[in-house]
Amino acid sequence: xxxxxxxxxxxxxxxxxxxxxxxxxxxxxxxxxxxxxxxxxxxxxxxxxxxxxxxxxxxxxxxxxxxxxxxxxxxxxxxxxxxxxxxxxxxxxxxxxxxxxxxxxxxxxxxxxxxxxxxxxxxxxxxxxxxxxxxxxxxxxxxxxxxxxxxxxxxxxxxxxxxxxxxxxxxxxxxxxxxxxxxxxxxxxxxxxxxxxxxxxxxxxxxxxxxxxxxxxxxxxxxxxxxxxxxxxxxxxxxxxxxxxxxxxxxxxxxxxxxxxxxxxxxxxxxxxxxxxxxxxxxxxxxxxxxxxxxxxxxxxxxxxxxxxxxxxxxxxxxxxxxxxxxxxxxxxxxxxxxxxxxxxxxxxxxxxxxxx
Numbered sequence: 001x002x003x004x005x006x007x008x009x010x011x012x013x014x015x016x017x018x019x020x021x022x023x024x025x026x027x028x029x030x031x032x033x034x035x036x037x038x039x040x041x042x043x044x045x046x047x048x049x050x051x052x053x054x055x056x057x058x059x060x061x062x063x064x065x066x067x068x069x070x071x072x073x074x075x076x077x078x079x080x081x082x083x084x085x086x087x088x089x090x091x092x093x094x095x096x097x098x099x100x101x102x103x104x105x106x107x108x109x110x111x112x113x114x115x116x117x118x119x120x121x122x123x124x125x126x127x128x129x130x131x132x133x134x135x136x137x138x139x140x141x142x143x144x145x146x147x148x149x150x151x152x153x154x155x156x157x158x159x160x161x162x163x164x165x166x167x168x169x170x171x172x173x174x175x176x177x178x179x180x181x182x183x184x185x186x187x188x189x190x191x192x193x194x195x196x197x198x199x200x201x202x203x204x205x206x207x208x209x210x211x212x213x214x215x216x217x218x219x220x221x222x223x224x225x226x227x228x229x230x231x232x233x234x235x236x237x238x239x240x241x242x243x244x245x246x247x248x249x250x251x252x253x254x255x256x257x258x259x260x261x262x263x264x265x266x267x268x269x270x271x272x273x274x275x276x277x278x279x280x281x282x283x284x285x286x287x288x289x290x291x292x293x294x295x296x297x298x299x300x301x302x303x304x305x306x307x308x309x310x311x312x313x314x315x316x317x318x319x320x321x322x323x324x325x326x327x328x329x330x331x332x333x334x335x336x337x338x339x340x341x342x343x344x345x346x347x348x349x350x351x352x353x354x355x356x357x
Contacts (some may be wrong), residue, residue, distance in 0.1 A: 019055045020333045021048055024357060025344040031055070032083040037357060038335060040072055050300070051086030051119075052334045064091070066100065069171040071111030072248050073103060081114070085158075086279060090117045090124075097124055099174075108135055114152050120159035125150050132163070135343045136176055143173065157192035157228070172197050172210050179210055193228025194265070198235070198245075200226075206283060208234060218245050220247070229263045234270075238259075242270060244279060264297040278302070280317045287314045313349055322349045 020032040021040070027046070029041035041059055048057035055067040064075045064082060066089060075091075082091035088101045088107070095114035098105055100123060112123030122135040130150055136159070155162040160174040162181075170181040170188050175195060175307040181188065186202040197210040200222045207219035207226070219237060226235035232246035234253065242257040243250055253270065255304050256333040260271030269278045269287060276287040287302060295304035310324035314334060324337060329340045339347040346357035 001132055008308055019050055019053065019067070019329075019335060020338045020348055021050050021057075022338060022340065022346050024346070029057070030357075032336075032355060033136070035355065038357075040067060046123060049082070049084050051084060053087050054084055054089055056082050056084045056089050063267035064268070075105065083115070086119045087116050088117050088119065088122060089124050090115060095127075099135065101331060108140060108316075116152065116159045117155055118156060118236055121161075122304075123156060123161060125154065134161075134173060139151075141176075143178075154309070155192045156196075157191045157197075158194045160192040160194065162197065164190055172208065174213070177213055179213055179215065181210075181215060185200065191226055191228045191233070193233065194230040196228055196231055196233060198226050198228060198233045207235065217248065225261070227263045227268075229268060230266050232268075234261065236270050238312060244268070251279075253277075253284065258291075260291055261294075262297050265299045267297055267300055267302060269297065269302055278314065285317055287319055288312070296330060296332050301332050301334050301335045301337065303330045303332055303337045311324075311339055315351065318352075320349075321350060322354060 018033050019096045023029055023044060027044040028039055030037055030039050031047045043060045043061060046058040048055060057065055059065055059353045060177060061186050062079060063077050065072045065079050068255060078093055080091040080093060082089055088099060089095060092112055095111050097108040097115060099108060108124060111128035113127045115122060115124035115146040120136065124133055126133055131145045134141050134143055143232050147166055153163040164170055168185045172179045172181065182203050184202050188199050188202060190197055190199040199208060202207045207215040207223045208215055209218050211314055221238060224236040226233060232244060234244050236242055236257060241252055242254040254272045256272050258271035262269050267326045269276055271291045274291060275289050276291055278285050278287050291306050292304035295302060300315060306313055308324055309326040311322050311328050311330055313320055313322055325341050327342045331338045336350040348355040
């Protein structure tokens with residue numbers, strides 16, 4: 001009996017996220033929490049920003065608080081403008097840049113310029129020493145000292161970014177390591193994903209991928225279009241075929257690709273013959289018989305306005321209708337969908353189950 005009870009507790013924690021925030025009809029700030037509703041603030045809030053595992057907000061008095069699924073933590077009563085991702089948060093007070101390690105506030109630099117927050121890293125400038133630095137896996141690593149004007153990299157993903165050093169050599173930071181690509185006067189458009197990156201290589205005139213610290217050719221010639229996800233890339237080759245590269249294997253997704261292509265985290269969707277498809281469990285799967293015009297894609301979930309104006313959700317090989325009520329708004333947290341209806345009612349959809357506020 002104890003084993004069964006333990007299993008149910010674990011199953012409940014897996015099925016329902018701890019962070020899915022909303023302001024109800026009475027102005028109270030709440031979140032869906034493991035299958036029920038938890039009130040975080042009785043008097044409402046000024047603003048909030050939420051990811052999969054982290055919620056930061058300003059309460060009614062302007063206090064900056066962070067909620068990580070346990071209880072709200074007061075960070076500071078000073079006016080700040082925090083930036084957060086699914087897992088990390090950073091904010092500045094004067095020129096000091098702060099973040100959290102667990103429950104503890106730490107300072108990253110006393111002379112902060114620009115900074116960017118992603119799921120696994122914080123990229124920031126130190127204006128005193130003119131350095132570009134990254135906070136990754138609990139440590140600060142100096143990427144380079146910039147001799148001319150300070151600039152931020154253009155290609156940044158959750159744990160990866162591409163940059164040119166002072167010698168005009170293209171490099172990629174990925175999962176704590178720096179991989180050198182080469183020196184060329186031509187601009188290289190590097191698409192960075194999670195644990196993977198890809199680019200048309202002007203040095204060798206090939207299409208290449210960066211993975212596990214190694215640069216490898218995927219195609220012997222340039223490709224037309226390319227995007228990255230978590231551990232995979234999808235590209236359109238010179239013949240118009242839509243291809244996927246993952247785990248050292250290439251798969252043809254479509255020979256009739258319409259041009260509609262979206263990738264986020266673990267999921268890819270594309271248009272073909274006015275229908276929407278995805279790749280799941282090593283096979284092509286149809287999501288719906290039309291191309292939605294309003295949708296959100298994250299992790300393993302695709303939420304969209306269906307052809308009746310309601311909201312449907314695709315997850316793990318199955319498309320389910322959640323509601324046919326019109327004018328609904330939706331947001332994905334982890335693999336769960338929070339839906340706000342026109343009358344300030346809220347629905348929380350998680351793996352086939354729906355809870356209503």
